[in-house]
Amino acid sequence: MTLSELQELERTSVVPSYARSPVQFVRGEGAWLWDDEGNEYLDFLCGISVTNLGHCHPRVVAAIRDQAGQLMHVSNLFYTEPAMRLAERLSRSSLHGKVYFCNSGAEASEAAIKLVRKARPGGDVVVVYGAFHGRTYGALSATPQEAKQAPFAPLVPGFRAVDPTPQAIAGAVDARTAAVLLEPIQGESGVNVLSTEALQAAREACDEHGAALVFDEVQCGMGRTGTLWAYEQTGITPDVITIAKALGGGLPIGALVTGERLADVFAPGDHGSTFAGGPVVAAAALAALEVTDDPELLARVCELGERLHAGLERLPHVRSVRGRGLMLACEVDVHAPDLARRALLEQRLIVNATSPTTVRLLPPLIVGESEIDTALQRLSAALAAAGDGG
Ligand code: PLP
Numbered sequence: 001m002t003l004s005e006l007q008e009l010e011r012t013s014v015v016p017s018y019a020r021s022p023v024q025f026v027r028g029e030g031a032w033l034w035d036d037e038g039n040e041y042l043d044f045l046c047g048i049s050v051t052n053l054g055h056c057h058p059r060v061v062a063a064i065r066d067q068a069g070q071l072m073h074v075s076n077l078f079y080t081e082p083a084m085r086l087a088e089r090l091s092r093s094s095l096h097g098k099v100y101f102c103n104s105g106a107e108a109s110e111a112a113i114k115l116v117r118k119a120r121p122g123g124d125v126v127v128v129y130g131a132f133h134g135r136t137y138g139a140l141s142a143t144p145q146e147a148k149q150a151p152f153a154p155l156v157p158g159f160r161a162v163d164p165t166p167q168a169i170a171g172a173v174d175a176r177t178a179a180v181l182l183e184p185i186q187g188e189s190g191v192n193v194l195s196t197e198a199l200q201a202a203r204e205a206c207d208e209h210g211a212a213l214v215f216d217e218v219q220c221g222m223g224r225t226g227t228l229w230a231y232e233q234t235g236i237t238p239d240v241i242t243i244a245k246a247l248g249g250g251l252p253i254g255a256l257v258t259g260e261r262l263a264d265v266f267a268p269g270d271h272g273s274t275f276a277g278g279p280v281v282a283a284a285a286l287a288a289l290e291v292t293d294d295p296e297l298l299a300r301v302c303e304l305g306e307r308l309h310a311g312l313e314r315l316p317h318v319r320s321v322r323g324r325g326l327m328l329a330c331e332v333d334v335h336a337p338d339l340a341r342r343a344l345l346e347q348r349l350i351v352n353a354t355s356p357t358t359v360r361l362l363p364p365l366i367v368g369e370s371e372i373d374t375a376l377q378r379l380s381a382a383l384a385a386a387g388d389g390g
Helices: 003-013 058-068 081-092 105-119 139-142 146-152 166-172 196-209 279-292 296-311 337-345 369-388
Strands: 025-029 030-037 039-045 101-102 122-126 159-162 177-182 212-216 240-243 253-259 318-324 325-333 352-355 358-361
Touching: 025 325, 039 369, 058 279, 081 101, 081 253, 081 279, 101 105, 105 139, 105 177, 105 212, 105 240, 105 253, 122 166, 139 146, 159 166, 166 177, 166 196, 177 196, 196 212, 279 296, 296 318, 296 325, 296 369, 337 352, 337 358, 337 369
Parallel strands: 122 159, 122 177, 177 212, 212 240
Antiparallel strands: 025 030, 030 039, 101 253, 240 253, 318 325, 325 358, 352 358
């Protein structure tokens, strides 16, 4: 079908909850996507940090094909090998506790909120401004952004939002606090790296008052910042991490991983999901995790991140660059949504605007030097055009 036929179907049949760009993609490989007319695009967004291994990574594709031909679903009333092996691998690679599977980032947030509330009944959850934890009610209530929350009031009670400063976080935690929930690097609000002091203050306050420290690694995890988990670079170990996005190598899966202390809080019947940890997504995630948890690949992420960071700093109209590894954003003095649109439609480079002045770049971790240089050339041309307004 042509793009205009799809747009007509969308107009008549799809709830208008997304503002889509006028492009129909039909194929992807590595860092590249092709539209229905055969045009080639360089993907520096990765479906918002999902296709971290590039499109259709051969090991992920093979794992999906094998598993889909063997067994696709049995529910969580029975055992399957991919889910148990993935849980062991995830736990071993992070907090050495236990894993709860779900289907998305928002569901991972929900699971974390329920877990910490069960550990401290009636307790508050402290969150910080600029956070994004998802769109379901618990996750939305933990996302202190007026525009996202206001139309859906009343929200779930028991959340307390503070600035992401050491003083504000320390001051918000007391004996009634169930948890502090943070993204070590805030993705949706424009790649804002929380200070080590703020994370340290959260850790100390949680230790002092017996609360849980939960890091949302849905966007910054799975190798994105140059270590498998972003917390590894902070020197601070949380009690729980939430994961999703890139975990499934392109398929939908989320997970919560606990440390030892909270490993047995949930009992049978407390929480669950029909599809969670199904054999196909678990096999895909196991392959994605094995490919990602590779010191050479992670070291490349740091190197390539530095190359991209330095290249961005040299571009016209770029005021500053921030982020870690291949999770970067720049402040620009042109209209960022216009820049992202020009990059897509005129330069065939996919990036996105997170504010009127912020452009976010989330290239695949398998990107090459020449692709980084091509992206910089294309972005430079889009910046020049946006600057001219032509
Ligand atoms: N947490 C973070 C840090 C995210 O960036 C997102 C999505 O962007 C979510 C949670 C929600 O994930 P999902 O869209 O899979 O529900």
